[in-house]
Amino acid sequence: MTLRRRLIPYLFLAPALVLLAIFVVYPIIAVVGYSFTDYDIVRPPVFVGLANYEKLVDDPTFWLSIQHSLVYLLVTPILIVLSIGLAIVVNRAMRGIHIFRALYFVPAVSGSIAIGLAWTWLFDRNGFINSVLLSWGLIHTPIQWLANPSMVLPIAMLLTIWAGVGYYSVIFLAGLQNIPEELYDAARIDGCNSFQKHRYVSIPGLRPQITFVAVISSLAALKVFDEIYVLTGRTGGILDSGVTIVFYLWKQAFVLSHAGYASAIAMALLAMTLVFSIVNVRFLERGDAEA
Amino acid sequence: MTSRKLLAGALATVVLAGACSSAAATPTPAPTTAPTAAPTTAPSTEPASQRASEAPSTAASETPASPTPLAPDPAEAVIPNVEQGAEIHFWTFYLSPTFDQYLKDTIARFEATYPGVKVDWEDHQATFKDDLNNAFNAGSAPDVINLSVSEGWVSEYAGKGLLLPLDDKVPDAVKNIYFPGLWKEQLVNGVNYQFPWYQGLNVDLLNKALFTKANVDPASFPKTIDGIPALCDTFAKAGSLCTIRLTMSDLLAQMVYEGNVKVLSDDGKKFTFDSPEGVAWLQMYVDMVKANSVDQTVLTTTDDRVGLNAFIAGGSPFYATGPNLARQVKDQNATLYGNLGMVQQPIGKSNVSGKGLMSISVKKDTKYPNASLALAQFFTNPRSMVEFSKQVAIYPSSPSAYDDPFFSSTPATIEDSARPLAKDIISTYADIVPTVPSKADVNEIVSKAVQSAIFGGVDAQKALSDAVDQANKLIK
Numbered sequence: 001m002t003l004r005r006r007l008i009p010y011l012f013l014a015p016a017l018v019l020l021a022i023f024v025v026y027p028i029i030a031v032v033g034y035s036f037t038d039y040d041i042v043r044p045p046v047f048v049g050l051a052n053y054e055k056l057v058d059d060p061t062f063w064l065s066i067q068h069s070l071v072y073l074l075v076t077p078i079l080i081v082l083s084i085g086l087a088i089v090v091n092r093a094m095r096g097i098h099i100f101r102a103l104y105f106v107p108a109v110s111g112s113i114a115i116g117l118a119w120t121w122l123f124d125r126n127g128f129i130n131s132v133l134l135s136w137g138l139i140h141t142p143i144q145w146l147a148n149p150s151m152v153l154p155i156a157m158l159l160t161i162w163a164g165v166g167y168y169s170v171i172f173l174a175g176l177q178n179i180p181e182e183l184y185d186a187a188r189i190d191g192c193n194s195f196q197k198h199r200y201v202s203i204p205g206l207r208p209q210i211t212f213v214a215v216i217s218s219l220a221a222l223k224v225f226d227e228i229y230v231l232t233g234r235t236g237g238i239l240d241s242g243v244t245i246v247f248y249l250w251k252q253a254f255v256l257s258h259a260g261y262a263s264a265i266a267m268a269l270l271a272m273t274l275v276f277s278i279v280n281v282r283f284l285e286r287g288d289a290e291a
Numbered sequence: 292m293t294s295r296k297l298l299a300g301a302l303a304t305v306v307l308a309g310a311c312s313s314a315a316a317t318p319t320p321a322p323t324t325a326p327t328a329a330p331t332t333a334p335s336t337e338p339a340s341q342r343a344s345e346a347p348s349t350a351a352s353e354t355p356a357s358p359t360p361l362a363p364d365p366a367e368a369v370i371p372n373v374e375q376g377a378e379i380h381f382w383t384f385y386l387s388p389t390f391d392q393y394l395k396d397t398i399a400r401f402e403a404t405y406p407g408v409k410v411d412w413e414d415h416q417a418t419f420k421d422d423l424n425n426a427f428n429a430g431s432a433p434d435v436i437n438l439s440v441s442e443g444w445v446s447e448y449a450g451k452g453l454l455l456p457l458d459d460k461v462p463d464a465v466k467n468i469y470f471p472g473l474w475k476e477q478l479v480n481g482v483n484y485q486f487p488w489y490q491g492l493n494v495d496l497l498n499k500a501l502f503t504k505a506n507v508d509p510a511s512f513p514k515t516i517d518g519i520p521a522l523c524d525t526f527a528k529a530g531s532l533c534t535i536r537l538t539m540s541d542l543l544a545q546m547v548y549e550g551n552v553k554v555l556s557d558d559g560k561k562f563t564f565d566s567p568e569g570v571a572w573l574q575m576y577v578d579m580v581k582a583n584s585v586d587q588t589v590l591t592t593t594d595d596r597v598g599l600n601a602f603i604a605g606g607s608p609f610y611a612t613g614p615n616l617a618r619q620v621k622d623q624n625a626t627l628y629g630n631l632g633m634v635q636q637p638i639g640k641s642n643v644s645g646k647g648l649m650s651i652s653v654k655k656d657t658k659y660p661n662a663s664l665a666l667a668q669f670f671t672n673p674r675s676m677v678e679f680s681k682q683v684a685i686y687p688s689s690p691s692a693y694d695d696p697f698f699s700s701t702p703a704t705i706e707d708s709a710r711p712l713a714k715d716i717i718s719t720y721a722d723i724v725p726t727v728p729s730k731a732d733v734n735e736i737v738s739k740a741v742q743s744a745i746f747g748g749v750d751a752q753k754a755l756s757d758a759v760d761q762a763n764k765l766i767k
Binding site for chain 1: 421424425427453539587588590601731742746
């Protein structure tokens with residue numbers, strides 16, 4: 001093989017590699033470097049060794065943010081179950097099904113900030129939820145939902161589920177449509193009822209999609225930011241009740257101007273997501289092999 | 292079948308387009324700026340980008356009429372030795388597009404007054420602070436910068452050694468045109484780094500219909516902060532909650548103005564905000580939340596728009612803001628505008644009614660210090676300020692500006708009703724908050740302490756004492 005022929009593939013790859021190097025590799029390396037510095041963005045960074053990591057260990061808000069992010073992972077199984085259910089419901093020929101599919105996909109194409117604002121209004125003291133509860137006589141005074149520390153995270157999780165279920169169900173719908181109809185026929189002949197049909201045919205057939213959704217939705221849950229930012233009005237909630245790890249990273253970097261410390265938090269997040277992704281994929285692959 | 296699919300596809304497109312357009316039309320908080328903070332007289336100290344009332348503009352649609360530009364006047368050239376051929380960069384905060392014409396006219400007049408100097412103006416908005424930080428980092432910061440005094444940006448950047456000290460560079464005759472309290476505010480180690488620019492007034496907008504419903508006379512609105520809790524109790528019994536705010540981004544300033552709390556020892560080596568005055572200040576808010584007489588979301592929001600929207604919706608009896616925001620009430624709730632009242636905000640125990648709003652500073656390492664000083668001074672001189680005040684309800688930083696008949700004319704609208712009182716109010720403005728070391732971190736500590744007392748059931752004294760212990764560790 002001539003040198004020229006060997007170089008050609010790399011030339012085709014070069015544009016993508018250059019962009020990757022500038023926008024991914026360099027920032028990661030820079031964040032690693034900044035995590036060992038005291039850096040306020042305005043003035044040059046000052047090397048502080050492991051001080052930022054030592055501070056992380058003793059920072060109760062950091063641990064609280066990790067706890068909140070782990071709690072947020074509960075959205076993943078809920079999303080998977082609801083999305084599969086919705087995909088099964090719409091995976092049939094019925095009048096107006098295309099409109100229905102488009103409607104439940106609307107949150108996926110709407111801006112997260114717009115959705116967050118709409119939900120803020122829903123849960124406002126004078127908002128829709130309180131109006132309904134008051135009109136039904138279920139409450140006598142409006143509830144201050146987002147001022148209640150125990151409600152912030154559940155409302156944000158509910159928002160994530162509502163916004164994500166349409167998108168993920170399209171993935172599952174595509175998966176369902178790839179399952180050969182003969183398998184369902186065979187299941188029927190074997191005496192499966194409707195539930196068993198999905199339990200023994202649809203779910204195993206959707207395993208690749210479940211793996212995919214589990215990984216990307218759990219990573220998205222670990223990195224949740226927009227919902228918290230909007231619902232809590234950039235505060236993270238009363239008593240840090242909605243502070244997740246990415247929100248805390250943002251707050252340290254851009255509110256408190258501790259970009260060095262924020263970089264250390266980013267490294268912790270990187271480690272978490274890496275470990276989580278590997279475990280997630282391995283676990284699901286093992287299940288795949290056993291199936 | 293094909294036609295049905297096409298029809299369904301078209302409908303889906305319409306639905307999606309509708310969803311997208313409605314999302315785009317979602318009214319995002321218009322970051323503006325105002326002279327208000329919390330329930331009382333405490334000056335605004337939260338990020339200006341998050342305050343509805345601080346910016347002089349009220350809405351982009353309210354582009355002011357463009358009067359004939361002022362003619363250049365050589366008497367305005369008060370800074371000597373301006374560098375010939377200087378090209379200076381000037382950044383403003385949230386003034387475009389509403390005041391483009393005013394700014395361009397003023398720059399043209401400046402260039403005619405100081406021939407040989409060119410000005411390159413840019414307006415930055417929601418990302419102002421990030422842009423400025425990045426520009427300082429990259430060594431490309433503008434020569435002349437519009438900074439918020441109320442937010443503490445002047446002391447922040449001056450404390451980092453990035454701004455030009457003015458005291459020995461500006462002639463005394465020029466210094467003396469400004470209100471002394473405004474010239475001396477936001478000193479860093481006793482040195483001034485800013486020309487005071489446009490000012491705001493701290494007022495409370497009143498929903499007189501709710502006052503009538505609660506059988507409260509608007510004329511009896513408290514003159515001091517002590518009267519607020521009782522008033523909120525009265526309104527709570529009548530079914531409406533008060534929308535008052537803690538200045539979450541600068542709670543120490545609020546403690547100082549409202550509670551007359553001494554936050555730092557004289558030698559600057561110890562925090563002292565856990566004093567009886569500090570505890571009494573915090574306990575006032577704890578008691579109001581316990582009494583369920585305040586909207587808790589508004590109380591802790593960092594976004595003025597949240598409180599303003601609640602007031603405009605008609606469910607709140609009063610709201611502390613800037614007088615210019617009455618126009619938003621007019622635009623969004625005409626019924627409320629018809630019932631609108633406006634009073635001066637209650638004064639805190641410090642007896643200081645507020646501090647300045649906006650300023651103009653010069654970066655320390657500018658190539659053209661005199662030209663930059665000249666531009667900063669030119670925008671803040673009485674002539675430029677009067678012209679600006681005629682376009683929007685903001686107020687000059689110089690006593691002589693108020694000699695213009697405009698300030699003694701009878702206001703035609705409620706939003707201008709405070710104009711005749713403006714000079715007396717602004718002449719009392721002063722920054723009485725000491726320079727706090729590691730301010731953002733200390734505020735974070737205080738914020739957690741305040742929230743733990745108000746919402747977490749922690750004793751106010753213990754919360755503040757623990758916060759003092761933590762904050763003292765930040766003093767080097």
